[in-house]
Amino acid sequence: MSLVGNWSYPTNIKFGAGRISELPAACAATGMTRPLLVTDRGLADLPITKATLDILEAAGLGRGLFAEVDPNPNEINLAAGVAAYNAGGHDGVIAFGGGSGLDLGKMVAFMAGQTRPVWEFEDVDDWWTRADADAIAPIVAVPTTAGTGSEVGRASVITNSVTHAKKIIFHPKVLPEVVICDPELTVGMPRAITAGTGLDAFAHCVEAFSSPHYHPMSQGIALEGMRLVKEYLPRAYTDGTDLEARAQMMSAAAMGATAFMKGLGAIHAMSHPVGAMFNTHHGTTNAVCMPAVLALNAPEIADRFDQAAAYLGITGGFDGFCTFVQTFNDSLAIPRKLTELGVTADAIPDLVAGALTDPSCGGNPVTLTQQNLTQLFNQSI
Secondary structure: OOOOEEEOOOOEEEEOOOHHHHHHHHHHHHOOOOEEEEOOHHHHOOHHHHHHHHHHHHOOOOOEEEOOOOOOOEHHHHHHHHHHHHHOOOOEEEEEEOHHHHHHHHHHHHHOOOOOOHHHHEOOOOHHHHOOHHHOOOEEEEEOOOOOOHHHOOEEEEEOOOOOOEEEEEOHHHOOOEEEEOHHHHOOOOHHHHHHHHHHHHHHHHHHHHOOOOOHHHHHHHHHHHHHHHHHHHHHHHOOOOHHHHHHHHHHHHHHHHHHHHOOOHHHHHHHHHHHHHOOOHHHHHHHHHHHHHHHHHHHHHHHHHHHHHHHOOOOHHHHHHHHHHHHHHHOOOOOOHHHHOOOHHHHHHHHHHHHOOHHHHHOOOOOOHHHHHHHHHHHO
16 A cells, blocks of 8 residues: 555645655745744754755755754743744744644744734634734644644644743644655654654544544544554554554554544643643653543543444453553553653642643543542552
């Protein structure tokens, strides 16, 4: 089967090995003539980034680069990125990397022409309408991991460096106009990052499938996304050069982010404050939290996961699915407790407070309260 395609859902996606060569055409399609490539510090000096900058330079698009991006990007990184964008006379952004590079790149394009502080565009009610939509620069997204799915998202997660709270900043025009998904860019991912990002995609699908909201398209995408992760993440983890596995995981990542238009839940409500306070890897944190959340949500989701388990080839219905999740985590060297990621029990009250205010709460099938969130953190820590 040829793993190459041109898709327009949820945006224009150029998928396939070697398609990074089409980056200049993608820039041209959005009207960019002087793009700024935004990525994180870890990627800045890697061969895939240098090769991408070479492609841009050869096409006469320069090699503008901004890489002062933290693993959990904050408003300080954003201000520096906007300053670099404006000082360089850029006219668009290439968001390049994993979740941090993609999220910050999208926000640089969003904020470069705005006059209000970024926090005034949080995903609350219709706050996004405060933005000057005409001032949002075009975005091309190039993921280099297979997990976050931010390349097909209309929002970014930005950490407030003062309050250590993660905020979701939303606007419809933050959705990249063109996405290049080239699985060759993910071949060099270390095992731990392959596992963590892959389980992030899995968590997106699990929470979307669990959400009580009505969105049958996302429900179907979530189910197939879970299957792809189950089948191909072990292969990508075992052999990072397995290009078929890398491609299928890149598809699963985009599917997870498309699916969670239906909603997220307690897994993300927990992992956001944990990541903000302890700077943990987001996908790994999601994976650690998942078993406890599945148990909490059991009364509302067991029946639908009985069906999902059958589709996934897992025996035992919902209980079998829960057993699979823990075994899957163990096989990928995921810690069983948050303490192994550096999280301390004395932080539970603050973590609960952060979780209760997280927008992901609204998509959990069981209403989240101070009591059951405290229970979840105690079980996970």
